Structure formats: structure tokens, C-alpha cells
Amino acid sequence: MKKTEVAIVGLGTVGSGVARLLLDHGDRTARHAGRTLWLSHVVVRDIAKSRDAQLPEGLLTDDLNRVIKDPNVKVVAQLIGGIEPARSIMLQLLEGGKDIVTANKALLAEHGPELFDRARQLGRSIAFEASVAGGIPIITNISQCLSANQVTSLRGILNGTSNFVVTRMDQDNLPYEKAIARAQQLGFAETDPIHDVDGSDSTQKLAILAHLGFGARIRWNDIPCRGIDTLDKADMNYARQLGYRIKLIAFALYTENGLQLIVTPMLVEIGKPLAEVRENFNAISVMGDAVGPVFFHGQGAGRMPTASAIVADMIDTAVGRTALTFETLELWSDGVPRVEMADPGDLSGQFYLRFNVRDEPGVLGQLAGILGENEISIASVFQHTSDMQNDDIVPVVIMTRATLEKNASNAVIEIEKLSCVVAGTERLRILE
Amino acid sequence: MKKTEVAIVGLGTVGSGVARLLLDHGDRTARHAGRTLWLSHVVVRDIAKSRDAQLPEGLLTDDLNRVIKDPNVKVVAQLIGGIEPARSIMLQLLEGGKDIVTANKALLAEHGPELFDRARQLGRSIAFEASVAGGIPIITNISQCLSANQVTSLRGILNGTSNFVVTRMDQDNLPYEKAIARAQQLGFAETDPIHDVDGSDSTQKLAILAHLGFGARIRWNDIPCRGIDTLDKADMNYARQLGYRIKLIAFALYTENGLQLIVTPMLVEIGKPLAEVRENFNAISVMGDAVGPVFFHGQGAGRMPTASAIVADMIDTAVGRTALTFETLELWSDGVPRVEMADPGDLSGQFYLRFNVRDEPGVLGQLAGILGENEISIASVFQHTSDMQNDDIVPVVIMTRATLEKNASNAVIEIEKLSCVVAGTERLRILE
Numbered sequence: 001m002k003k004t005e006v007a008i009v010g011l012g013t014v015g016s017g018v019a020r021l022l023l024d025h026g027d028r029t030a031r032h033a034g035r036t037l038w039l040s041h042v043v044v045r046d047i048a049k050s051r052d053a054q055l056p057e058g059l060l061t062d063d064l065n066r067v068i069k070d071p072n073v074k075v076v077a078q079l080i081g082g083i084e085p086a087r088s089i090m091l092q093l094l095e096g097g098k099d100i101v102t103a104n105k106a107l108l109a110e111h112g113p114e115l116f117d118r119a120r121q122l123g124r125s126i127a128f129e130a131s132v133a134g135g136i137p138i139i140t141n142i143s144q145c146l147s148a149n150q151v152t153s154l155r156g157i158l159n160g161t162s163n164f165v166v167t168r169m170d171q172d173n174l175p176y177e178k179a180i181a182r183a184q185q186l187g188f189a190e191t192d193p194i195h196d197v198d199g200s201d202s203t204q205k206l207a208i209l210a211h212l213g214f215g216a217r218i219r220w221n222d223i224p225c226r227g228i229d230t231l232d233k234a235d236m237n238y239a240r241q242l243g244y245r246i247k248l249i250a251f252a253l254y255t256e257n258g259l260q261l262i263v264t265p266m267l268v269e270i271g272k273p274l275a276e277v278r279e280n281f282n283a284i285s286v287m288g289d290a291v292g293p294v295f296f297h298g299q300g301a302g303r304m305p306t307a308s309a310i311v312a313d314m315i316d317t318a319v320g321r322t323a324l325t326f327e328t329l330e331l332w333s334d335g336v337p338r339v340e341m342a343d344p345g346d347l348s349g350q351f352y353l354r355f356n357v358r359d360e361p362g363v364l365g366q367l368a369g370i371l372g373e374n375e376i377s378i379a380s381v382f383q384h385t386s387d388m389q390n391d392d393i394v395p396v397v398i399m400t401r402a403t404l405e406k407n408a409s410n411a412v413i414e415i416e417k418l419s420c421v422v423a424g425t426e427r428l429r430i431l432e
Numbered sequence: 433m434k435k436t437e438v439a440i441v442g443l444g445t446v447g448s449g450v451a452r453l454l455l456d457h458g459d460r461t462a463r464h465a466g467r468t469l470w471l472s473h474v475v476v477r478d479i480a481k482s483r484d485a486q487l488p489e490g491l492l493t494d495d496l497n498r499v500i501k502d503p504n505v506k507v508v509a510q511l512i513g514g515i516e517p518a519r520s521i522m523l524q525l526l527e528g529g530k531d532i533v534t535a536n537k538a539l540l541a542e543h544g545p546e547l548f549d550r551a552r553q554l555g556r557s558i559a560f561e562a563s564v565a566g567g568i569p570i571i572t573n574i575s576q577c578l579s580a581n582q583v584t585s586l587r588g589i590l591n592g593t594s595n596f597v598v599t600r601m602d603q604d605n606l607p608y609e610k611a612i613a614r615a616q617q618l619g620f621a622e623t624d625p626i627h628d629v630d631g632s633d634s635t636q637k638l639a640i641l642a643h644l645g646f647g648a649r650i651r652w653n654d655i656p657c658r659g660i661d662t663l664d665k666a667d668m669n670y671a672r673q674l675g676y677r678i679k680l681i682a683f684a685l686y687t688e689n690g691l692q693l694i695v696t697p698m699l700v701e702i703g704k705p706l707a708e709v710r711e712n713f714n715a716i717s718v719m720g721d722a723v724g725p726v727f728f729h730g731q732g733a734g735r736m737p738t739a740s741a742i743v744a745d746m747i748d749t750a751v752g753r754t755a756l757t758f759e760t761l762e763l764w765s766d767g768v769p770r771v772e773m774a775d776p777g778d779l780s781g782q783f784y785l786r787f788n789v790r791d792e793p794g795v796l797g798q799l800a801g802i803l804g805e806n807e808i809s810i811a812s813v814f815q816h817t818s819d820m821q822n823d824d825i826v827p828v829v830i831m832t833r834a835t836l837e838k839n840a841s842n843a844v845i846e847i848e849k850l851s852c853v854v855a856g857t858e859r860l861r862i863l864e
Contacts, residue, residue: 017722021580021722025580025582028579028580028581028582029579029580031647031760031762031770032575032576032579032580032760033579033760034759034760129577135720135722135723135724135726136726137573137577137578137726140572140573140576140577141569141572141573141577143464144464144572144744144748144753145561145569145572145573145741145744146569146740146744147460147461147464147465147743147744147747148453148457148460148461148464148739148740148741148742148743148744148747149460149740150457150460215463271708273705273708273729276703276705276708288740289736290449290453290567290736290737290739290740290743291567291730291731291736291737291740291741292567292730292731292734292736292737293729293730293731294567294568294569294728294729294730295727295728295729295730296726296727296728296729297705297725297726297727297728297729298723298724298725298726298727299723299724299725302724304721304722304723304724305722305723305724307580307722308578308580308581308720308722308723309577309580309723310580311579311580311722312576312577312578312579312580315579315580316576319756319757319760320752320756321576321753321756321757324751324752324753324756325751325753327466328463328464328465328466328751330463338463
């Protein structure tokens with residue numbers, strides 16, 4: 001049987017899962033690749049560090065050059081996180097003639113243009129299935145399986161930590177702080193989970209999907225973004241009473257005025273598939289103009305789900321499929337973007353607005369007046385019993401009909417100036 | 433830009449959708465394929481027949497030889513249904529040097545060994561994404577994206593007609609006959625829907641997935657199969673009261689005693705993703721030992737969803753990805769099967785049993801006695817008010833704990849011999 005030699009750089013959680021699949025299940029990869037994937041080197045920073053993974057002797061090295069200089073190694077799983085030295089290592093590997101498989105979406109979102117262009121110049125490929133939604137093969141599905149479609153929208157739950165936290169806030173009635181502590185205890189959140197909970201991780205993933213699915217050329221930090229770290233569990237309860245759950249949604253919509261992209265917590269109607277995504281799971285709903293809606297659900301992170309995606313990419317690369325696909329992927333190339341960005345203020349949709357108001361006559365009239373001036377129709381209004389220390393302050397929840405982002409934003413700014421409105425307004429989009 | 437010439441054989445519902453995507457959206461396919469897919473011929477039986485699809489002049493022909501003899505045509509979408517002449521045409525096309533794309537699962541399930549072997553001998557490929565679950569790219573996902581996994585189970589709703597009918601029976605409280613009539617009115621069932629509702633269509637699809645996912649070598653008509661055409665809406669109601677919906681499930685489970693395959697209506701717990709698949713949609717839950725559970729949901733049939741899968745396959749074939757994948761697919765090759773079939777009688781699971789019994793003392797004791805003798809523990813018992821003409825006959829529903837198929841089957845046979853039990857017993861598996 002033919003043999004393709006491969007290497008792993010970085011033996012953390014995912015790297016040790018990849019090593020396990022390659023070493024313990026070589027028959028499986030051989031069957032699907034039509035050749036043995038032979039693990040020749042595993043590069044780590046500190047050889048002396050104790051590790052879970054039992055590796056055959058001689059595999060482990062702290063010298064990246066052993067991989068770069070080994071002409072037999074064709075495919076390298078580059079599993080170092082963060083930007084540097086991950087970026088330099090990837091460039092060295094590409095220049096050493098290696099095809100790359102990676103899960104590092106931060107690196108791709110930050111330095112994608114440089115890395116993809118360099119790979120193309122060198123006739124090499126970068127496979128990155130594991131960079132978005134872990135075990136859900138969304139990259140292959142969008143770039144290959146749905147290639148006969150114009151993707152018209154994407155709606156994704158792309159961050160398992162955030163989804164775990166909002167699930168616990170919703171189901172166990174926990175405040176954010178307690179829910180994140182629970183997530184940390186259970187290993188679903190890092191010690192410093194800021195990039196997960198502030199939405200930037202989801203935004204990086206959305207940027208990658210927007211490139212692939214729409215031919216967009218946006219930088220991840222130009223996408224409007226809000227995380228879950230400012231959510232109040234009271235809104236979870238009010239939303240549930242109205243038939244919704246609050247989820248962190250990565251949203252892309254192809255409109256005649258361009259592409260709308262946003263990452264933000266949204267109200268999702270209970271019973272819709274995205275509302276029922278629990279715990280640390282990920283899910284993506286893709287709408288294609290031919291195929292209609294296609295929904296994917298699975299584990300978005302973790303050792304073995306991510307390793308599953310990495311090894312599938314290593315097989316694809318060894319077989320030659322990745323090279324064929326990579327040529328036509330719409331990723332940070334010099335070409336003209338196929339779609340322009342729309343003005344975020346023009347994104348239409350319904351809103352959930354919650355104002356904390358003084359319990360006095362005429363308040364609702366004032367709110368309604370300002371909404372009307374901003375061309376916002378009210379679908380329903382609920383005044384809740386105060387759960388605040390000051391009994392004179394009550395929360396008023398207003399569900400609007402479809403309006404523009406800028407109208408909702410303007411209305412809230414004006415309403416917050418009213419003397420009857422106190423601090424702590426919430427404004428959330430309702431997922432259509 | 434490079435150009436790959438393609439042809440369509442058969443201009444029915446799917447064929448006209450494929451023509452539309454190729455002719456109206458050539459930019460899209462060119463972008464993803466890195467070359468133009470140029471439609472050169474469309475072969476039909478009767479040129480004179482009026483058609484929806486507007487085709488450029490000169491494309492339409494009733495002479496298959498125009499395709500076979502045209503050396504520029506590389507990829508042919510063979511979209512004729514049924515066994516013959518579809519089989520002969522496919523063989524002629526393969527021998528003429530064409531790579532094939534097809535949606536004809538009946539043909540593959542019946543003559544797969546011959547067709548796949550012939551393609552391999554000739555160095556050609558057959559792509560068949562559209563043959564299972566229409567717009568859901570399950571073939572690529574199992575054979576490529578999840579290739580680092582041992583698939584341990586599959587649970588699918590693979591027939592849109594059946595799912596439409598059970599949805600209407602459940603939600604609108606319709607008897608089977610009225611639900612199937614509604615499906616026919618709305619175009620979700622054919623005039624003669626027997627192969628959809630008797631389970632054979634799902635069984636053919638399950639056979640294909642079992643080959644790909646498990647390396648099985650089973651013929652579709654050796655898979656135990658029951659359809660939805662014998663379901664009673666009363667059981668829909670009893671099941672719903674217990675927290676379940678009845679769905680036609682194509683089920684595969686990898687056990688230490690071999691592979692279990694079955695197509696049968698099962699009770700699925702409300703809230704689980706498969707229970708919430710409505711109308712004519714399809715869905716598949718795949719369990720992989722690395723990736724965990726992955727769930728796919730989308731349109732399993734219809735012009736454009738199926739055309740989406742066909743054109744994606746045409747792009748993959750033109751690009752060269754199909755040839756690379758086809759080499760290693762575990763499809764009806766001469767090799768030893770990687771998994772043996774388990775004894776269907778050994779399939780473990782919980783059961784829903786409904787007996788129609790005379791309303792007299794001691795009946796429940798007799799039923800429980802026979803169940804106990806067959807090593808079946810009772811989880812719960814419900815006696816329902818009779819909805820039959822004879823008030824003395826009442827339905828008794830028993831939910832069992834896990835037992836073997838053969839035990840449940842034997843117990844039912846013995847119970848039906850009791851003088852207190854009248855005709856019309858129902859026995860359904862509960863999906864684990």
C-alpha cells in the first residue's frame with residue numbers, strides 16, 4: 001500500500017486527539033485515503049513535559065526543522081494556537097513544501113490573505129475544516145457540496161462556550177457570572193474566556209464562512225459584533241414567556257444592497273432548530289437558492305470532534321482533493337470581491353426592546369411616540385412586575401414589527417433621554 | 433477559462449432543474465469548478481413533447497449516440513428513473529468513456545455491483561450524492577468529511593412522502609388514506625406511491641449508506657422493512673400522549689455482533705431532532721466514534737434540491753475530486769465485507785405494544801405473564817377508552833424496557849393467541 005508521511009506540530013488537546021486517530025486507527029485512514037498516513041514527527045516546544053498521549057519512541061521532537069527538512073513529509077497538521085509563532089511556523093512549513101491542515105481560525109481571520117496567497121504562490125494548500133464549528137464539516141459543505149447554489153443566508157451558533165452559558169442562564173435561571181463559572185468548572189470555558197463570550201471568536205468564524213459562501217472580502221473585526229457577556233437573565237425569562245430563547249447568532253444575509261453580517265445575541269423562536277441547540281453544541285442553518293434550507297448540528301469543539309475534522313482534512317490533502325478544491329476557493333485572493341458589504345444600519349428585522357421605566361402614567365405613550373417617529377410599529381407590549389430593588393421602576397418589553405437597524409438604534413437613543421427611563425435598556429434582534 | 437462539456441440524459445423534473453442551473457447560472461458553476469461546465473446535449477425520448485425548460489436550439493436530441501460519440505463530453509447526468517433502460521444507458525455511457533452523475537438509487541441498489549465494478553474497470557466514476565436524501569449532502573459527508581470516524585450508528589428519515597404522510601396523520605389527526613390523498617394533491621406523493629410508503633425506497637437508501645458508512649455488503653431487499661401504510665392514527669395519538677411521535681426510521685447500528693439494519697416506523701421522543709422533522713423534509717443523525725453525533729436536515733426531494741446535488745457532483749467530477757474519492761469508496765467491490773450482518777432478532781430496544789383486548793378481569797395479568805416469560809420488563813401500561821364500535825374491546829398500550837427483537841416478536845405471537853385478545857395488535861420500536 002502507498003504511504004504518505006505526515007507530521008503534527010503542537011501536541012495540545014487537539015494534537016493528541018489527531019495523534020491517537022493516526023496511530024490507533026491507521027486502518028481506517030488507510031481505507032479512506034487508499035494509502036497509509038504515516039505519522040513521522042510530532043513537534044512540541046518542551047519535550048520533557050509529561051503528556052497523556054503515548055507516542056512511539058523517536059516521534060517527539062522540539063526541532064521544527066526535522067519536519068521542514070524531511071522531504072518525505074507531505075502533510076502537516078499545524079495545531080499551534082494564537083498568532084505568533086503560529087504564523088511564522090506556517091510560512092516556514094509552506095516554504096518547506098508542506099501542505100497544511102489547521103484549526104487556527106484566529107490566525108486565518110487575521111493573516112488569511114498573506115497565508116493563502118503564499119500557499120497559492122508555492123503551489124501548496126491550506127485545509128481548515130476544523131477552524132469553524134469543529135466536528136461539523138461546514139467548510140466542505142459550503143465550498144463543495146452546496147457549490148451549485150448561491151448561498152442566500154447563514155445563521156450559525158458557532159461558539160460552544162457561549163452557547164453553554166446561555167443554555168445554563170436560560171434553563172437554570174443563572175446570572176451570567178454563575179453560568180460562566182459553571183462552564184469553567186466543566187471545561188467548556190477557558191480561564192480567560194473573553195474571546196469566546198465577547199463574540200470575537202464567532203466573528204472570526206463568520207468572516208471565514210462569508211469569504212467561502214459569498215465571496216466577501218471583509219476583515220473579521222469590521223463585522224458588527226456583540227457577545228453574551230452583557231446579557232441579563234431577566235431577558236432570558238421575558239423572552240421565554242414570549243416563546244423565544246436568546247442565542248448568540250452569527251448571521252449573514254445576501255441582500256440586493258450587499259451582504260449583511262453581524263454577530264449578536266438574538267431571540268430565536270422556540271421549536272426552531274437553532275433555538276433547540278443546547279449546551280456546548282454548534283449548529284448552522286444555510287439557505288441556498290437551489291437546495292433551500294440545510295441544517296447542520298454537532299460538536300463545535302473538543303479533542304476528538306476537532307481531531308475528526310483535522311484527520312479528514314489530512315486524508316483529503318494526501319489524496320489530492322484539497323489541492324483541487326483550494327484552487328477555486330474564494331479566500332482572500334487579489335480578485336475583486338463578488339459581493340459588497342451592505343450598510344449595517346439597513347439590516348431589517350424585528351426587535352425585542354426592554355426599557356426600565358418609572359411606574360407613572362403616560363410612560364408608554366412617550367415610548368410609543370418615539371418609536372412611531374422612527375417608523376417602528378409595535379407588535380406587542382408587556383409590562384413586567386419589577387424584580388428590582390426599587391419598586392417604582394418596572395421593565396417594559398416591546399416587540400416591534402420589522403424595521404431597520406438604524407431606526408431601532410435611533411429610537412433607543414432618544415428613548416433613553418426620557419426622564420421616565422432609567423439605565424439598563426436592552427435591545428436584541430429577533431431572528432427571522 | 434477551461435471548459436468541460438457535459439450532457440443530460442432525461443429531462444424530467446430533476447433534469448430540467450439541472451439544465452436551469454447549468455444554463456442560467458454558468459458563472460456559479462464556473463467559479464466553483466475553475467472551468468465552464470458547458471451543456472452540449474440533452475437526450476430525451478420524445479423531442480416533440482412540450483416542456484417547461486427553455487433550451488437553446490440544437491441541444492435537444494433523442495439520439496443517445498450523439499452523447500456517446502462526442503469525445504468532448506466528459507460528464508453525463510444520467511437522470512432516467514427505474515431499472516431499464518436506465519441500466520443499459522449507464523453501461524453504454526461508461527463504455528463510451530463518460531463519467532456518470534445519477535440520482536437513481538433504485539438502479540444503484542439493484543445493480544450497484546455490476547455498475548460500480550464496470551466503472552472501475554473502465555477507469556470511470558459514478559457520483560450519486562442525489563440518490564440519498566436529495567439536497568442533504570449525506571454521501572459526501574459520510575464518505576469524505578467523516579472519514580476519520582468509525583460510524584457507529586445512523587438514524588435517518590429518508591423518504592419525504594412517508595414523512596409528509598405521518599406528519600399529517602399526527603398533526604391533523606387524519607387516517608392514512610386521507611393523509612396519502614393530501615400528499616398526492618400537493619405533489620408530495622406519486623399516483624402510485626407504493627415504493628415510498630412501503631419502506632422500500634428508504635431501504636434502498638439505507639443499503640447505499642450501509643455500504644459507504646460501514647463497508648456492509650447487504651442487498652437492499654434483505655434488510656428488514658416495514659412501511660407506514662399499515663399505521664393506525666390511534667397509535668399516533670397514544671404515542672403523542674406518551675411524549676413521542678411516530679416516524680419512518682432507517683436505522684443502522686454497529687454492534688459487536690455485527691451490523692443491525694432495519695427500516696420501520698418507530699416512536700421518537702418529542703424534542704429530539706428526528707421527532708421534529710416535519711412535512712416532506714429528510715434528516716439524518718450520524719454517530720461517529722470521534723466526532724460524536726452530527727445531524728443533517730434538509731429537503732430530500734424536489735426539482736431544485738435534487739438538482740443542487742446533481743450539479744455539485746458534476747462540478748466534483750469535472751474538477752477530478754470524484755475520481756479520487758471513487759477509488760476508495762466501499763461500494764459493492766469484490767473485497768471481503770468489513771462488517772457482517774447481525775441477526776435481526778438480536779436487535780435490542782424498547783417497544784410500544786398495543787393490544788386490543790376484551791374489557792374483562794385478569795386480562796392485564798395474562799399479558800404481563802407472557803411478557804415476563806419472554807424476559808420483557810414492563811415500563812408502563814395505559815388502558816385507553818375504546819374508540820371502537822364494540823365498547824367491550826379496549827386498547828391497552830404497554831411500553832417495555834429494553835429487550836430483544838425476537839423476544840418482543842415471540843411475546844406478541846403468544847399474546848395474540850389469548851382468547852381475550854382480538855385482532856389489530858401494533859408493535860413498534862422506540863428509537864434509542
